[in-house]
Amino acid sequence: MFKNVLIGIGGTGSRVIESVVHLCAAGYGPDKLHIFIIDPDSGNGNLTRTKTLIQQYSDLRQKFQRVKGNNCFKTEIVIPPDGAPFIWSIFDEKKYTLSKFINHDNLKKNDPNLADLANVLFTKKELETKLDEGFRGHPSIGAVVMSDPPMDEYPFKMLWDDTASLHANDLRVFLVGSIFGGTGAAGFPTLGSEQLIKFNEQKQAKLAGGKSKVLLGGALVLPYFSFSVDETSNEPMFVTPNDFPIATKAALQYYNDKQLGFDQYYFIGDSLAQKVGEFSAGSSTQENFPHYIEMVASLAAFDFFRQETIEGIPDKKYFISCRDDKNLDWNQLPLTRDSNLLQDERKEFRKLIVDFSVFAYSYLTYGKEILNKAHKDLKNEAWYRDTFEKNFKEENYLFNPRHEDNKAIYEVADDYLSKFLFWISAMDDGEGGNVNMINKDMIFSGDLGLNVKNNNLKDPSAFKANIGQIVWEKTNKKDFNAFIREGLEESVISDETLGAGSKYLNVFYHAAEKFNNKNLSLN
Amino acid sequence: MNKSPLNHLLTFAFGAILWVIFGVFLVAYLSENPALTLKDPADLANELRIIFGVGTLLSIVSASYWYFYGNKESTAGELQAAKKKWLSIFIFQIILSVTLTGTIVGTNVTEGIEAKWFGIYYAINAVLTFLFFWLATFLMSPRTVKYIPLGK
Numbered sequence: 001m002f003k004n005v006l007i008g009i010g011g012t013g014s015r016v017i018e019s020v021v022h023l024c025a026a027g028y029g030p031d032k033l034h035i036f037i038i039d040p041d042s043g044n045g046n047l048t049r050t051k052t053l054i055q056q057y058s059d060l061r062q063k064f065q066r067v068k069g070n071n072c073f074k075t076e077i078v079i080p081p082d083g084a085p086f087i088w089s090i091f092d093e094k095k096y097t098l099s100k101f102i103n104h105d106n107l108k109k110n111d112p113n114l115a116d117l118a119n120v121l122f123t124k125k126e127l128e129t130k131l132d133e134g135f136r137g138h139p140s141i142g143a144v145v146m147s148d149p150p151m152d153e154y155p156f157k158m159l160w161d162d163t164a165s166l167h168a169n170d171l172r173v174f175l176v177g178s179i180f181g182g183t184g185a186a187g188f189p190t191l192g193s194e195q196l197i198k199f200n201e202q203k204q205a206k207l208a209g210g211k212s213k214v215l216l217g218g219a220l221v222l223p224y225f226s227f228s229v230d231e232t233s234n235e236p237m238f239v240t241p242n243d244f245p246i247a248t249k250a251a252l253q254y255y256n257d258k259q260l261g262f263d264q265y266y267f268i269g270d271s272l273a274q275k276v277g278e279f280s281a282g283s284s285t286q287e288n289f290p291h292y293i294e295m296v297a298s299l300a301a302f303d304f305f306r307q308e309t310i311e312g313i314p315d316k317k318y319f320i321s322c323r324d325d326k327n328l329d330w331n332q333l334p335l336t337r338d339s340n341l342l343q344d345e346r347k348e349f350r351k352l353i354v355d356f357s358v359f360a361y362s363y364l365t366y367g368k369e370i371l372n373k374a375h376k377d378l379k380n381e382a383w384y385r386d387t388f389e390k391n392f393k394e395e396n397y398l399f400n401p402r403h404e405d406n407k408a409i410y411e412v413a414d415d416y417l418s419k420f421l422f423w424i425s426a427m428d429d430g431e432g433g434n435v436n437m438i439n440k441d442m443i444f445s446g447d448l449g450l451n452v453k454n455n456n457l458k459d460p461s462a463f464k465a466n467i468g469q470i471v472w473e474k475t476n477k478k479d480f481n482a483f484i485r486e487g488l489e490e491s492v493i494s495d496e497t498l499g500a501g502s503k504y505l506n507v508f509y510h511a512a513e514k515f516n517n518k519n520l521s522l523n
Numbered sequence: 524m525n526k527s528p529l530n531h532l533l534t535f536a537f538g539a540i541l542w543v544i545f546g547v548f549l550v551a552y553l554s555e556n557p558a559l560t561l562k563d564p565a566d567l568a569n570e571l572r573i574i575f576g577v578g579t580l581l582s583i584v585s586a587s588y589w590y591f592y593g594n595k596e597s598t599a600g601e602l603q604a605a606k607k608k609w610l611s612i613f614i615f616q617i618i619l620s621v622t623l624t625g626t627i628v629g630t631n632v633t634e635g636i637e638a639k640w641f642g643i644y645y646a647i648n649a650v651l652t653f654l655f656f657w658l659a660t661f662l663m664s665p666r667t668v669k670y671i672p673l674g675k
Contacts, residue, residue, distance in 0.1 A: 380602040382669050461600060484599035489666050 010183030027071035036155035142186020198261030222269025406501030487511030616653035
């Protein structure tokens with residue numbers, strides 16, 4: 001029995017977790033996954049987006065009763081219980097500075113030598129800059145304040161809950177963060193140090209014979225994006241894309257020299273330097289477009305959690321992978337360490353993602369349109385009547401998909417599925433671009449903005465061909481009429497224990513699967 | 524039963540049986556019992572066979588066209604148009620039954636046949652045209668349009 005724990009550190013960490021959640025929604029994830037985040041910038045837009053997403057995922061997973069064979073939302077994502085903190089924001093109060101953290105004023109009076117050492121190690125600006133928007137590309141500050149995390153409090157407590165019966169390497173902990181910024185670059189080696197997690201004696205992670213309950217893995221995300229720098233900004237201290245290479249070089253040297261607790265490393269980066277948004281030092285204004293590298297980092301985490309049992313002391317392993325050329329499509333994704341399984345994994349991954357994309361798109365367009373019509377006005381729709389006509393009772397939520405009690409599931413499904421479509425579409429570079437998996441132009445009209453609700457989904461009844469060409473590769477070009485005939489009409493749900501809202505969603509998910517079985521070239 | 528070509532074949536068989544019942548087994552009764560001034564009952568029987576045959580054949584063709592149309596992928600997204608199409612064919616069948624009966628009346632108006640026999644001929648034409656079409660499409664319409672026939 002394994003326990004899988006994923007810890008996202010900093011802005012990149014939280015964006016990778018956003019990808020993890022979406023891939024779990026599509027059915028590509030372990031059965032159970034514990035997640036938490038470390039970020040002092042608790043108001044960060046990316047972090048807020050991820051936090052809301054996990055809540056919506058869990059909410060939808062709980063409400064959506066899935067029929068056998070429907071693997072979407074199969075992963076139980078565990079976050080700290082009863083509203084306990086899911087994010088370790090490091091500082092208890094706002095506007096904290098490093099000077100305050102190390103009690104610099106007192107040191108100057110009581111221990112001038114130590115205060116002088118602090119003055120040597122940190123500039124005045126570093127000591128006095130407010131840290132509640134992150135470490136602004138200065139990991140040396142983060143390393144100080146993250147060196148002693150509260151292991152007995154949530155979210156770290158979740159790491160150690162129910163671990164007494166675990167054997168060597170059964171507690172699989174995966175850290176993910178950027179190597180080039182502030183929080184990730186500070187937190188990754190600090191938490192990856194041997195004594196904090198890997199061989200934590202207080203939590204009995206350390207076993208006899210140099211073994212540990214913990215199998216520690218990590219994805220170090222190397223520079224992969226770019227953003228426009230606002231030269232007029234008044235921020236006292238921040239990181240820009242120009243700082244990335246030198247920060248990365250220094251960090252890699254550090255990882256090469258330093259003996260850390262990691263058993264397996266994944267080094268992930270990209271040279272396309274795509275822009276993901278405008279400059280922001282932090283806080284709510286720091287919200288970026290999703291990037292495929294974040295999905296790749298998620299795949300690294302899944303590969304780590306999926307590996308076979310390791311007996312004894314694990315060998316150190318390092319994983320890297322790169323594109324064949326500047327283009328990135330379904331056939332370039334590094335999905336597994338086992339090269340024999342790679343082709344099958346790619347097929348399965350693509351099928352799951354495309355199924356979920358078609359499900360989200362068809363439900364949010366045609367599915368909503370049908371829900372907005374009265375039951376009595378749907379006398380001609382065979383797919384609808386075959387599932388909902390037989391036992392229809394206006395006042396019973398089990399049989400009436402428009403019953404008041406079913407509205408909650410649609411609300412959360414609408415929100416979640418919109419976010420998924422935005423996420424998968426935002427990674428697309430469009431015609432002639434480098435990153436081509438799902439074709440955003442088949443789904444959305446106009447430019448993709450960060451505010452999902454402002455985006456317009458294309459009506460599949462008007463753009464009939466789009467649903468069959470949602471994926472950037474050769475398909476059988478089935479259209480929306482085929483989706484109704486070969487998807488919806490073949491997806492009758494007769495399980496009467498399901499609420500009608502769940503049945504409705506299941507019909508669309510199965511329809512997407514069946515449609516893609518006919519439309520995609522699966523070999 | 525709603526898969527092609529099974530529905531086409533069953534409809535043809537069903538139509539053929541109906542025609543055999545009225546045009547072969549019952550035609551003697553239908554032609555010998557009415558009062559005829561000049562016409563030989565055998566001639567009337569031949570006329571009835573042809574009229575019933577035309578009605579049955581056009582109904583089979585109509586039902587087959589409906590199956591073909593209902594099976595087209597494009598129909599799935601145009602169910603309102605499909606409903607109109609079915610109603611048009613159904614009305615055409617009603618008109619056909621009236622026209623065929625009118626033909627029988629027209630060719631035998633001087634024979635002094637009692638009105639009730641024309642009523643019976645109309646009833647048979649109704650069975651062979653719109654009622655047959657309705658029943659066939661009610662039972663054997665392709666999945667996409669199976670709820671379109673009246674009464675479903």
